[in-house]
Amino acid sequence: AQSVTQPDIHITVSEGASLELRCNYSYGATPYLFWYVQSPGQGLQLLLKYFSGDTLVQGIKGFEAEFKRSQSSFNLRKPSVHWSDAAEYFCAVAAEGGNKLVFGAGTILRVKS
Amino acid sequence: SAVISQKPSRDICQRGTSLTIQCQVDSQVTMMFWYRQQPGQSLTLIATANQGSEATYESGFVIDKFPISRPNLTFSTLTVSNMSPEDSSIYLCSAREGVNYGYTFGSGTRLTVV
Numbered sequence: 001a002q003s004v005t006q007p008d009i010h011i012t013v014s015e016g017a018s019l020e021l022r023c024n025y026s027y028g029a030t031p032y033l034f035w036y037v038q039s040p041g042q043g044l045q046l047l048l049k050y051f052s053g054d055t056l057v058q059g060i061k062g063f064e065a066e067f068k069r070s071q072s073s074f075n076l077r078k079p080s081v082h083w084s085d086a087a088e089y090f091c092a093v094a095a096e097g098g099n100k101l102v103f104g105a106g107t108i109l110r111v112k113s
Numbered sequence: 114s115a116v117i118s119q120k121p122s123r124d125i126c127q128r129g130t131s132l133t134i135q136c137q138v139d140s141q142v143t144m145m146f147w148y149r150q151q152p153g154q155s156l157t158l159i160a161t162a163n164q165g166s167e168a169t170y171e172s173g174f175v176i177d178k179f180p181i182s183r184p185n186l187t188f189s190t191l192t193v194s195n196m197s198p199e200d201s202s203i204y205l206c207s208a209r210e211g212v213n214y215g216y217t218f219g220s221g222t223r224l225t226v227v
Contacts (some may be wrong), residue, residue, distance in 0.1 A: 034215060043205060043220035044156075045117075090155065092215075099144055099209070100171075101216055103156045 002027040002093045004104035012110040013081050015058065021076040021107050023091030028048040031095040035065055039087045047089075050074065061085070086111045119206050119219030126196055133192045134205030134222045141186035144209040147179070149205050150221070151202045159204075162189040196226045197206050 003026040013019050025031055030049050035042040048059025058103040065076045074091060091104040116139045126132050136145065145162040160181055168181035183189040193200055194218040208217040 036218075041223075043117075046114075046217070051217045055187040058141050092216075099161060100146065100158050101156075101207075102158075105155045 002031065002102050004091050004093050005078045006049050006089075006091055006104035006107050008107045009105070010108045010110065012112060015083050015111050016080050018079045019076075019081045019085070019109070020093075021109070022105060023076065024072050025074060025091070025093045027071065027093055033057065033065075033067060033074050034091045034092040034094070035063070035074075035076050035085045036092065037061075038090065038106075044090065047076070073113055081109075081111055082110045083113060085109060114215065115142055115208050115210055115217050117208055117217055117219035121222055122220065123223040124225070126224065128197050128226055131192055131194045132224060133190050134204055134206070136189045136191070136208075136219055137185045138208050140210070142208040143186075144208050145183060145189045146207040146209075146216075147181060147189070147191045148205045148207060148218075149202045149206060153227055156205065159191070160192075182206065184209055193224065196223055196224075198226045200224065201226045 005024045034049045035047040038044050047063045048057045050057045050067045057065050063078050067074050088106045088108050089108045092101040094101050118137045120135050146158040148156040150156050158171050159174045160170040162168050162181050162183040164183045180192045202219045203223050205221045207216050209216050
């Protein structure tokens with residue numbers, strides 16, 4: 001069965017600094033990978049997704065993620081963080097052609113001015 | 114992508130009672146799901162809502178506690194039955210339009226059981 005590990009529970013970065021949120025997955029075949037963001041009291045918003053093709057995926061709000069099969073990773077990056085990026089970020093995996101999403105534990109991002 | 118309306122957005126309920134959460138999608142979707150997010154936790158899938166048949170429940174979740182309906186391709190309900198304080202969570206509805214569209218989520222129902 002697939003699983004997702006987000007090793008960082010909390011991350012604090014300064015506004016304007018770069019950001020990388022780590023995600024490692026466990027799945028034997030081709031995974032479908034997602035990053036979602038959840039602001040306090042809100043639902044989940046899809047930032048980006050990877051199914052196949054170019055391993056560097058561009059998303060909304062200036063985010064990108066890189067799929068590295070050799071490392072079973074799908075890390076999320078942003079070159080310059082804004083205060084409004086403070087939220088909780090979830091990495092998720094779905095089996096190829098599968099139905100359900102399996103989520104990581106989430107990483108809470110704090111942005112300091 | 115689809116837009117999901119979920120209601121109520123929040124509720125405070127007495128233990129022993131039941132609450133039904135509604136999820137309306139603005140377009141027909143192939144798959145609908147219900148998730149639970151306990152305080153400070155990640156999302157856990159409760160069940161897949163199947164149109165015209167019984168829902169498919171994940172391990173640890175049972176139909177008697179979380180009955181689900183899906184009468185058509187745009188609507189589903191989740192009932193939390195015989196509630197206890199441990200059921201206090203955010204419940205989220207999700208829809209998948211097709212593999213390449215990703216999974217869309219409603220804004221969630223914040224349930225507090227007292």
